[in-house]
Amino acid sequence: MKKVLISLTLAALLSSPLAIAKEASSEKQANTAVQFRKAVLQLVRSNMGALGGMAKGKIEYNADVMNTNAMRIEQLALMMGDYFETDTRKFDVKTDADDAIWEQMEDFNSKIQDMVGAAENLQKIALAKDEANYRKTIGALGSTCKACHDKFKTD
Numbered sequence: 001m002k003k004v005l006i007s008l009t010l011a012a013l014l015s016s017p018l019a020i021a022k023e024a025s026s027e028k029q030a031n032t033a034v035q036f037r038k039a040v041l042q043l044v045r046s047n048m049g050a051l052g053g054m055a056k057g058k059i060e061y062n063a064d065v066m067n068t069n070a071m072r073i074e075q076l077a078l079m080m081g082d083y084f085e086t087d088t089r090k091f092d093v094k095t096d097a098d099d100a101i102w103e104q105m106e107d108f109n110s111k112i113q114d115m116v117g118a119a120e121n122l123q124k125i126a127l128a129k130d131e132a133n134y135r136k137t138i139g140a141l142g143s144t145c146k147a148c149h150d151k152f153k154t155d
Ligand code: HEC
Pocket: 034, 037, 038, 039, 041, 042, 044, 045, 048, 073, 094, 095, 096, 097, 098, 108, 109, 111, 112, 115, 141, 142, 144, 145, 146, 148, 149, 152, 153
C-alpha cells in the first residue's frame, strides 16, 4: 500500500510542473503579474552579477559564492514557470515579454529547464572546486538567458 502511494505521489509530482497559461482577469491582476515576474528576474540578475564578474576575471574566484548564487538561480528558475503562466497579452502592461510566450509555452518552459540544468551544473563545478571549468560553465548558464531573451523578450 505504501509503495502504491509513493508511486502515485511521484507520478503526480512528475506530471505537475508543466505550467498552463491562465488569462489575467483584470488589468490590475496583469500589472501585478508583470511586477512579480520582473522581480524574480531582478533577483536572477543580482545573483548573476558576481558570476559574470568571476567569469571575466574581474571578481576573484570564490567557489562558495558560486555555489550559493547558482543554487539561488536554480530556485528562481524553478519559480519562473509559475510566474509566467498568467497570460497578460490582453492588457496594456509595461512589459518586454513577447506574446509568443503564451503561444509556445512548451518551448518557453523547456528554455527554463535549460536554465535550471545549467545552474545545477554550476553547483557541481563549484562543489568540486573545479577551477579549470568554472568560466565555461558560467558562460553556459549565461547563454541560457540569451537563448530565451532572443526569442521571448522584446527588447
Ligand atoms: C525562459 C526564458 C528566460 C530565461 C531562461 C531568462 N529570462 Fe530573463 N527575461 C525573460 C522575459 C520574458 C523577460 C521580460 C519580462 C517582462 O518584461 O515582463 C525577462 C526579463 C529579464 C530582466 C529584466 C527584468 C525587469 O525588471 O524588467 C532581467 C534582468 C533578466 N531577464 C535577466 C535574466 C538572466 C540574468 C537570465 C539567466 C541567468 C535570464 N534572464 C534568463 C525570459 C527569460
